[in-house]
Amino acid sequence: MPSFPRPRVSAEDLEIRRLLRLARVHLGLELAAVVEVLGDEVALRAVDCGQTSLTFLLDRRTPLEGSYTQGILSGKLPAHLTDTHWHPASRDLAGTRExxxxxxxAVPVGNGALLICASGVATPELDERATQFLGLLAEMMTDQLRRAHIGDPARIHEALDPSRFRMVYQPIVDLSHGGVVGYEALARFDDPGFPTPAHAFEAATRAGVGVQLELLTMRSALEQLPAVPAGGRLNVNLSAEALMTPAVVELILHHAEYPLSVEITEHTQVRDYNLLAQPLALLRGAGVEIVVDDAGAGFANFVHLLKLRPSVIKLDIEIVRGVDLDPMRLALTRSLVGFAAEAKVSLVAEGIETAGELQTLREIGVGFGQGFICGRPAALPAA
Structure with missing residues (x-):
């Protein structure tokens, strides 16, 4: 059966919840929530509540017309009301009755959203100080909401449309002579809600469709295998979760007649190496090269390398950046060069951007490199 990642609670979600609780407790109200405008509808996106008689459903869409959100954002309702049953603009609203x-x-937060604190009873002490306090919290919450919004299910499912992304290919070069030995396939999303590919894949994982998105982008990359210049390998990126999914492994094996490498990112923790061993053995048996990506970042450690037994180790950009100027980065890279030589694996330095970095990496014996100075992500070169 396919193995899908469990949705995770992001740091942005936790911070939004913390701020909502702070708002509710400070104002002494029963509920604090973020309500988002979605066209002609509204939906409760985040909530914190104590004992309350208020009724609500998270993510349930209801009409914008005649809602508290519309009234407050348009100015037809005041920013605070101590008793909604006595105000002519609020007493007959569905939010009051139902x-x-x-x-x-309440105060606006971000674009098209409302931060609101409410109770099921009148609160005579509410005044402009309440909205001033909420305004401060809204400023703190705006960026968190923008980041959390990339997890919106509709947007994620749009990302699963092949027309919503494109693949580019970044050269991997032999540092001794500068010749291209392979290309890493990288997804690019044109949706402004995904400022980087990492945002798209993180959001998809939180929504429970991370493996589907990986499979879709990998399939697009593998379709270009016949166009890879002779002698060059194609590297595709996959998480441990994706590699434990039969459909993913089957697709790779179907293309194993080509020079192919699988990069296992270390930003996703491997929870069970025994489960990962079988698909990796199948890939190795078919001649697919196993690469540990981002070594030195995320969950990277030498136990990870020992368990996965890669043919190639890629040094994370945080180790490579400034390696010519930082003695500690230089010492760490030297030690990994020695480790790679003893283990008989290849070493690739990622993120090389300056001539100084490139020269230093050559001098200490790093065999291969990747970065803007070596070649930017682009379409595959014409045959």
Whole structure:
């Protein structure tokens, strides 16, 4: 059966919840929430509540027309009301009759969203100080909401449309002579909600469709295998979760007649090496090269290398950056050069950007490199 990653609670989600609780407790109200405008509808995106008589459903879409959100954002309702049942603009609203809102304080947050605190009863002490406090929290919350918004299910499922992304290929070169020995396939998303590919894959993982997105982008990359220049390998990136999915392994094996490498990222922790051993053995048996990506970052450690037994180790950009100027980075890289030589594996330095970095890496014996100074991600060269 396919193995899918469990959705994770992001740091942004946790920070939003913390700020909502701070708002609710400080104002002494029953509920604090972020309500988002989605076209002609609204939905509760995040909530913190104590004992309350208010009724709500997270992520349930309801009409914007006639809602508290519309009234507050348009200015037809005041920023705070101590008793909604006495105000002519609020007493007949569905939020008062059906959801039981008796008092509230609210401010806009970000673009098209509302930070609101409410109770099911009147709260006479609510005044402009409540909205001033919420305004401060809204400023703190805006960036967190933008980042958390990339997990919106509709946007993630749009990313699963092949027309929503494109593949580019970054050269990997032999540092001794500068010749290209392979290309790493990289996904690029044109949705501004995904400022980097990492945002898209993280959001997909949180939404439970991370493996599907990896499979889709890998399939697009593998379709270009016949166009890879003779003698060059194609590297595709996969998480440990994806490699434990039969459909992923089958697709790779179907293309194993080509020079192919699988880069296992270390930003996703391997929870069970025994489960990963079988698919890796199948790939090795078919001639697919196993690469440990981002060594020295995330969950990287020597136990990881010993368990995976890669043919290639790629040094993380944080080790490579400034290696010509930082004695500690230089010492660490030298030690990994020695380790690679003893283990008879190849070493690739990622993220090389300056002539000084390139020269230093050559001098200490790093065999291969990748980075803007070696070649930017682009379409595969014409045959």
């Amino acid at each position: 959801n039981g809102i008796g008092s509230y304080a």
